[in-house]
Each structure stands twice: as C-alpha cells, then as structure tokens.
Amino acid sequence: MKKELVSGLPKLWAHNPAERLECPGCQYPLITRIVYDVIDELGVEGKTILVNSSACGYGIVLTTSVDAMFPNHGQGIDVATGVKRLLPDCFIISFGGDGDVAAIGAGAFVNAAQRAEKYSMIMVNNGHFAMTGGQLAPTTLMGQVTTTSPEGRGPAMGYPARMPEMIATVQGTAYSARGAANNPANFLKTKKYVKKAFQKQIDNVGFSFVEFLSACPTGWHMTPQESIKWVEEKMIPTLPLGEFKDVDTLD
Amino acid sequence: MGERLFVIGNEAIGWGALNAGCDAYMGYPITPQNETTEWFAKEFPKRGKVFVQSQSEVGSINIVFGAASTGHRVMTSTSGPGWGLMQEGMSHLANGELPCVISLVQRGGPGAGTTRHGQMDYLSATRGGGNGGYKNIVLTPASVQETHDFVQLAFYLADKYRNPVIVMTDGLLGQMAEPLELRKLDFGSLPEKDWAVRGRANQPDGVRRVVTAMQGLMPTPPHPPYAGFLDLLKVLNEKYETMKEAEARYDTYMIEDADLIIVAYGYTARVSKESLKIARKDGLKVGMIRLQAVWPFPYEIITEMASKGCRFLVVEDSLGQLLEDVRIGVQGKTGVHLLGALARHDPSDGGMILPDSVLTEIYRLME
Numbered sequence: 001m002k003k004e005l006v007s008g009l010p011k012l013w014a015h016n017p018a019e020r021l022e023c024p025g026c027q028y029p030l031i032t033r034i035v036y037d038v039i040d041e042l043g044v045e046g047k048t049i050l051v052n053s054s055a056c057g058y059g060i061v062l063t064t065s066v067d068a069m070f071p072n073h074g075q076g077i078d079v080a081t082g083v084k085r086l087l088p089d090c091f092i093i094s095f096g097g098d099g100d101v102a103a104i105g106a107g108a109f110v111n112a113a114q115r116a117e118k119y120s121m122i123m124v125n126n127g128h129f130a131m132t133g134g135q136l137a138p139t140t141l142m143g144q145v146t147t148t149s150p151e152g153r154g155p156a157m158g159y160p161a162r163m164p165e166m167i168a169t170v171q172g173t174a175y176s177a178r179g180a181a182n183n184p185a186n187f188l189k190t191k192k193y194v195k196k197a198f199q200k201q202i203d204n205v206g207f208s209f210v211e212f213l214s215a216c217p218t219g220w221h222m223t224p225q226e227s228i229k230w231v232e233e234k235m236i237p238t239l240p241l242g243e244f245k246d247v248d249t250l251d
Numbered sequence: 252m253g254e255r256l257f258v259i260g261n262e263a264i265g266w267g268a269l270n271a272g273c274d275a276y277m278g279y280p281i282t283p284q285n286e287t288t289e290w291f292a293k294e295f296p297k298r299g300k301v302f303v304q305s306q307s308e309v310g311s312i313n314i315v316f317g318a319a320s321t322g323h324r325v326m327t328s329t330s331g332p333g334w335g336l337m338q339e340g341m342s343h344l345a346n347g348e349l350p351c352v353i354s355l356v357q358r359g360g361p362g363a364g365t366t367r368h369g370q371m372d373y374l375s376a377t378r379g380g381g382n383g384g385y386k387n388i389v390l391t392p393a394s395v396q397e398t399h400d401f402v403q404l405a406f407y408l409a410d411k412y413r414n415p416v417i418v419m420t421d422g423l424l425g426q427m428a429e430p431l432e433l434r435k436l437d438f439g440s441l442p443e444k445d446w447a448v449r450g451r452a453n454q455p456d457g458v459r460r461v462v463t464a465m466q467g468l469m470p471t472p473p474h475p476p477y478a479g480f481l482d483l484l485k486v487l488n489e490k491y492e493t494m495k496e497a498e499a500r501y502d503t504y505m506i507e508d509a510d511l512i513i514v515a516y517g518y519t520a521r522v523s524k525e526s527l528k529i530a531r532k533d534g535l536k537v538g539m540i541r542l543q544a545v546w547p548f549p550y551e552i553i554t555e556m557a558s559k560g561c562r563f564l565v566v567e568d569s570l571g572q573l574l575e576d577v578r579i580g581v582q583g584k585t586g587v588h589l590l591g592a593l594a595r596h597d598p599s600d601g602g603m604i605l606p607d608s609v610l611t612e613i614y615r616l617m618e
Contacts, residue, residue, distance in 0.1 A: 046452025051317070058469060061461065067448040069320055070463035072343045075313040078305070082317020083448065085301045086275055086325070090450045108313070111306035 010036035012045060014065040021059040025217035025224030030181040031124055032060045034191045035093065038198055039066070044091040051080040053105070054097030055131030057124060074104030077112050077121065084119045091201065092119035099129050102138040102161040109167070113207040116172030116250055120201045120208045122194070123163060126216035127235065134219045139163075141234055160238055164211045168244035174206035176245040180213040182231045186241065193243065206250045213239060253434040261425040263395045264328060264354050264418070265290035267402025270435045273352075274323040275301035277314040281333040282366040283422035284356035288328065301325075308333035312340030312353075319349040320462040322447030324406050328354035330422070331364060334372055335380070341415060342381030343464035345487070348446075350409035350416075352402065357421040357517075359568075359592070365600030368422030369592070370517060373572035376417050377546040386491040388498055389417045389546040391516040395429035400436060401543075407438040408498065412490055413446075419545070421568070423518040423603065500543035501552065505531065509538030511617055512556055514577050515566040516542040519604055523566045526609035535617050545573065553580025562586045564616060568595070568604055588616060 010033050022028050039048050048066040052058060053076025061068040071079040080094035101109050101123040109121070128146045129135040135148040138161035143152040168176040175197045179190025190212060197208035213235050215227035222230060258266070264287045268276065276291035288304070295302040301318070305311040311327040318325040329337060334355055344351060355376060359369030379385045388408050392398040398420055405416040451459045463469060467483035477483040504524065506512055513523045520541040530537045538561075540552060553563070562585045567573045571589045578587050590612045595602030 047450035049448050049450060058465075061463075062469070065451070065459055067451050067454070067459050068461050069317070069448060070461065070465045070469060071313065071316055071347070072339065072464050075309075075316065075340070075343070078310045078313030079317035079320070081303065081310075082275075082277070082314040082319070082325070083321055084317075085303060085314070086318045086321040086323050087449060107306055108310055111310065114306075115303075 011040045012036035012064050012066060014063055021062060022056070023218040025215065025227060026056070027181055027214040028056055028059060028124060030187065031122065031212045031214065032063065034187070034194050035060070035095070035122065036064065038191065038195045039091070041195070042198055042202065044202070047089065048091045048093065049083055049087070050093050050095060051076045051083065052095040053079070054095060054100045054124060056097055056126070057095050060095055074100045075108070076100060077105045077108040080119050080121070081112055081117050084117060088118070094119060094121045096121065096123050098123060098125040098127065098137050098139040102163055106138070109163070110170065113167050113170040113173045113209070116206040118201055118204050118206065120197045123209070123211045124214045125211055125239070126214045126219060128216070128219055130216050130219040141238055162239060164209060164244045167207070167209050170207070171250055172206050173209065173245055174200040174247055174250065175208040177209070177243040178211040178213065178239060178241050180231060180236065180241055182215070182228050189241070196246065203248070205248060253432045256431045256433065257428055258395060258431050259286060259426055259428045260395050260398045260420055261286035261356065262290050263399040263431050264402055265294060266431065266433055267399035268326055268352070268406070269294065270399070270433060271403040271406035272324055273300070273326055273406065275303070275318045275325040277303040277305050277311045277318070277325070277327045278329070279305050279308050279311050279333060281308070281330045283358055283368065283425055284328050284330045284354070286425070287354060287356070308336035309340065312337040312344070315351050316340060316344055316347065316349060316464070319344070319351040320347070320448050322444035322449065326352035326354065328356065330356045331358040331360060332362070334375065338375070338381035340381070341387070342379070342383050342385055344415045345379070345385030345387065346383070346466050347462055347464045348413040348466070349462070350413050352405045352409055353415060353417045354402070355417050355419045356425040357419060359600065367600050368518060368568065368603065370421055370519065370568040371572070372419070373545060373567070373569060374575070376419055377548070385487070386494065386546065387415045387417055388412070388494060388544060389419050390500070390544050391419050391542055393424065393517055393520045393541060395424070395427065395431050398424065399431055399433070403436045404438065407441070410441045410444075412494060414490065419517070421517050495547040498544060499547045499549040501549050502541040502543060503552070504539040504541065506538030506540060506556060508536055509561055510536045511538070511564055511613065512561050513537065513539040513564045513566055513609070514542065514553070514573065515539065516545055516573070519566045519568055522604055522606050523609050525606040526613060529606075529610055530613045535613060537613055537617070545576070548576045548580070550576070550580040553577055554582055557581040557584040560585060562588070562616065564588045564590060564612060566590045566604060566609055568592050588612070
C-alpha cells in the first residue's frame with residue numbers, strides 16, 4: 001500500500017507568523033492542508049486563485065503562497081464565478097463556511113451549480129456560526145445548543161441542511177461529496193474527494209463541491225477529544241460521509 | 252467620422268462599453284434597463300467576451316467583484332430595487348479598490364414605485380447607499396451620444412482611481428432613440444493593474460497578490476499595503492479628495508446675465524432647456540447649469556452665482572434630492588425652488604415633468 005505523508009507542513013503552507021490563527025483543536029487547518037496538498041499534487045499552484053469568504057477560514061488566505069481573495073462573507077461563490085469566467089485557464093477554489101454556503105450564500109451556491117460554473121467549492125461545516133460567537137446555522141443539528149437556540153434546535157427552527165445531497169440534484173454539478181477528518185482513514189478519504197472535485201474543474205466538466213465536517217471545540221464548549229466524538233456520534237449519523245454525485249459529462 | 256446608428260440609450264451603454272474595451276458584463280433583468288442586458292447577451296459572446304446572467308443583483312455585483320479583481324474591464328447595469336440590492340457590494344468594491352462601471356437607469360420609487368422613468372436614486376448614488384461612507388463618481392449623461400461617451404469615460408475614471416464609477420441615466424433616456432456616432436475616446440494613459448490576481452506564475456515578480464474586501468481589517472501581506480484601518484481611511488480620503496478637486500463636470504447655458512438658474516441633470520435637463528429657450532425669447536433672464544456628474548458636485552459654481560444674487564430652480568423628477576446639494580452650494584444666500592415629481596403631467600407612472608410645467612414655474616418665479 002502506498003504510504004502518504006500525513007505530518008509536516010505542505011509545500012504551499014507559507015511560513016509566516018499567521019500559521020497558528022485557529023483555536024486549539026480546530027479542524028480548519030486539516031482541510032486547509034488537504035487543499036494545499038492536492039493543489040501541489042495536481043501541479044496547479046502557479047495558476048491557483050483561492051477565494052475565501054468564511055470568517056473562520058481566513059487562515060487559508062493568510063497562510064498560503066498562492067494568489068488569494070477575501071471578499072465579503074457569503075459572496076465568495078459569486079466572486080469565484082467572476083474570477084473563473086475571466087480567467088478560465090486559472091484554477092479557482094472557493095472556500096466557505098456553512099454560514100457562507102448554506103445560509104447567506106445559498107442562493108448563489110445553487111445558481112453557480114445551475115450555471116455549471118467550472119470551479120471547485122469547499123464548505124467547512126462546524127454546525128454553527130463560530131466566528132460571531134456560536135449562533136445557529138442551517139447546518140445545526142437537532143437538539144444542538146447554540147447562542148440563538150439556547151434550548152437546543154427544535155422543529156420550530158427547521159432541520160439541518162444537507163448541502164452535498166441537495167446540490168447533487170442539480171444538473172450542472174459534476175461532483176459532490178461529504179468528508180471528515182475525525183480519523184486518519186476519513187482524512188485520506190476526504191483528500192480523495194477533494195482531488196476528484198479538483199480534477200472535475202481541470203477537466204472542465206462542471207461545478208464541483210466537497211463539504212467537510214469540522215470539529216469546533218471552542219464554539220461547542222468541548223475538549224478537542226469530546227468534539228471529535230461529537231462529530232462521530234452526532235454529525236456523521238445526520239450528515240453521512242460519502243460521494244453523492246460523480247459524473248464526467250453533464251448531459 | 253465613426254459609424255452612425257439610431258439606437259436607444261440602453262443600447263448606447265453597450266456600444267460605449269465595447270468602445271471602452273470592456274471584457275465582461277453581468278446583469279439581472281429589471282425594467283427599464285433590460286435592453287442593456289439583452290444587448291450584452293447578443294453582442295458579447297460572439298466577440299469572445301463574457302456575459303453572465305446572474306441570479307440576482309447581489310449576484311451581479313459580486314461577480315463583478317471577482318471579474319474586476321482579475322484586472323479586466325467589467326460592468327453591470329440595473330435599476331430601482333436592483334440598485335438597492337447592489338449597495339453592500341458597492342461598499343465592498345470601494346474597500347477592495349476595484350475599478351468597475353455600474354449603469355444605473357433610474358426609475359421611480361420607493362419600493363417598486365414605477366417601472367418607468369424617475370430620478371429618485373440621486374442620494375443613494377451620491378452618498379454611498381451601502382455601509383461605511385465610501386464615495387464614487389456619478390456621471391449623468393443627457394443624451395444617447397453622451398451616454399455612449401460617458402460609459403467610456405467611466406471606465407477610464409474607474410481605472411484611474413481604482414474605484415467603482417456609476418453612469419446614471421433614467422428610464423426616459425434609456426428608452427429614447429437618437430442618432431449615435433460610434434467613436435473610441437482616448438483619455439490618456441493609465442497605471443498598470445499590478446495588483447490584479449491572475450495566478451502567481453503569471454505575476455511578473457512571482458509574488459502572490461491578494462485582493463480583499465477586508466482592507467483595514469485583515470493584514471494580508473504582501474498586498475494590500477495597509478497595515479491598519481486608519482491607513483486605509485487615509486488612502487481612501489486622499490483618493491476622494493482628489494476626485495472632488497478634479498472630477499466635477501457640468502455644462503452652463505446662458506448663466507452670465509441670469510437672474511434665475513435652473514439646475515438639472517438627465518432628462519429633466521433636456522426638458523428644462525426647451526423651456527429656457529422660450530423664456531429667453533420672452534426676455535426673461537434664465538440660465539441653466541446642467542450637471543454631467545452629480546458626485547463630485549460643483550458647489551463652487553453654485554456658490555459663485557448665488558453670491559451674485561441669482562436664484563435657483565431645481566428641476567428633478569423626485570421629491571427633492573439634488574435640491575439638497577444645491578442648497579449646500581447656495582449657503583442660504585438666495586432662494587432655492589424645486590419643481591419636482593409632484594409637477595408630473597399625468598397621475599399614472601407615465602407622468603413626466605414637461606417643458607410647459609417648467610415654463611409656468613419660470614414665469615411664476617420671475618413675475
């Protein structure tokens with residue numbers, strides 16, 4: 001079996017003081033390193049433009065050595081559309097949180113897929129609005145306590161959004177999957193999802209999307225170990241891991 | 252002499268953009284500017300240029316943000332409620348210092364108001380309808396030819412100042428057909444867009460670029476250069492002050508000996524000129540200042556004429572927005588009167604301020 005490097009910094013991780021921006025136990029750096037590694041492996045670093053619009057995800061703009069953009073919250077989806085349309089030969093990644101994609105940018109998200117925009121979208125789902133202090137998000141689990149669902153999310157607040165399943169129903173979507181990094185096996189599986197998604201862009205097939213379940217010990221008021229357990233016991237049963245669409249042509 | 256066409260104002264926006272070397276257009280359908288969106292849909296793809304029909308005006312303005320970040324010339328167009336939706340994006344374009352052009356074909360409001368003409372977005376266009384107190388040049392053509400020419404000027408000014416520029420017409424100018432001479436205007440040289448994202452391998456110095464609407468908040472080396480929020484404010488302030496000094500534009504007509512000066516822009520300036528000519532034949536000393544840009548505003552000429560004792564008549568199809576700027580310029584020295592939307596000739600949304608109404612008001616004020 002081929003051994004893969006799972007420690008040390010990826011090549012694209014620029015060494016600057018901004019490396020440790022995330023809270024202890026945050027899993028954003030794991031998806032960040034997957035993204036960096038896959039960019040490197042696909043050999044597209046020089047033509048990559050990374051668009052981030054999630055608040056907690058700003059580390060990905062600060063730590064990398066590639067061209068990057070940081071538009072307004074929720075607007076990284078439309079902004080990536082603008083960049084990709086003008087620079088079709090460049091490699092565009094839009095990096096958002098669950099607030100970006102499932103809440104404020106949901107309309108843009110669905111329509112980017114409907115227009116079959118040829119870029120790749122990553123949504124990091126930590127189940128709430130972390131940067132603003134832990135409010136309910138569309139992705140918040142039933143019963144989950146947040147600052148705006150103090151008694152836990154009940155049916156009066158609706159049900160958790162399942163974005164990869166939803167976007168898989170759109171014809172313009174070439175690839176849709178959900179991954180996690182609660183253990184090394186899932187980390188490596190998620191990396192495969194990301195690589196497939198990025199390859200769809202390189203092959204100019206259509207919109208490609210990967211959701212990443214991300215533990216947030218600070219926002220969830222847990223230890224890092226407890227937060228991983230929460231991902232396994234609460235998130236994954238509601239938001240199952242796997243691929244929901246994988247096509248080579250949209251017709 | 253360039254090729255001559257007979258087109259409406261909304262199409263002249265497209266021809267102007269083409270002559271400015273515009274690379275991409277994003278838009279969402281809204282009346283009364285649909286002919287602009289349709290023009291780009293027809294004319295841009297066949298020329299290898301980008302046309303995107305967005306899912307909303309929020310989408311349009313943010314796709315513009317992305318497209319402008321690549322250093323290309325890009326624009327969108329809208330009207331009424333769509334203009335409202337673009338405000339957040341306008342504020343972020345100003346923060347990110349991204350050049351682009353927004354065509355605003357005014358209709359009436361508030362709310363859905365009317366799908367036809369109006370001049371009711373003056374304040375939101377000139378004061379920065381979005382958050383944070385940004386400024387942008389607002390050009391106000393009054394003919395099909397001027398619309399075409401000002402779109403080219405707008406692209407030049409946007410690149411010059413790295414700031415969005417608005418070309419503001421109205422439903423009447425947009426729907427009105429006039430002869431148009433296609434001509435490419437040359438405004439001089441511009442700085443390289445060395446800040447644009449294009450992939451690090453394509454950057455001449457091999458150093459990555461960061462384009463962000465978080466300037467002042469997020470330190471993202473090596474671009475942009477602002478270490479802190481105050482550094483950003485200083486740079487923006489200097490830019491806005493330079494625009495105020497250099498970019499006020501207006502046309503005067505018979506103001507030298509005038510006792511009453513009409514101030515207007517767009518369709519009401521066209522209407523007012525008709526009335527003025529008739530009043531002059533009757534020996535009434537009426538003049539006009541026609542604004543070709545409403546931000547920056549030429550307060551000096553208003554103050555100068557007010558100091559000579561001139562009174563002012565503002566003719567605008569609203570309840571009084573331009574009126575506020577004229578009052579600032581007059582500084583209480585003389586009287587400022589408004590002939591506004593209540594003087595429309597018809598109670599339906601097709602009502603407009605006609606030369607007859609302006610003439611009656613001139614006679615009333617000069618009796």
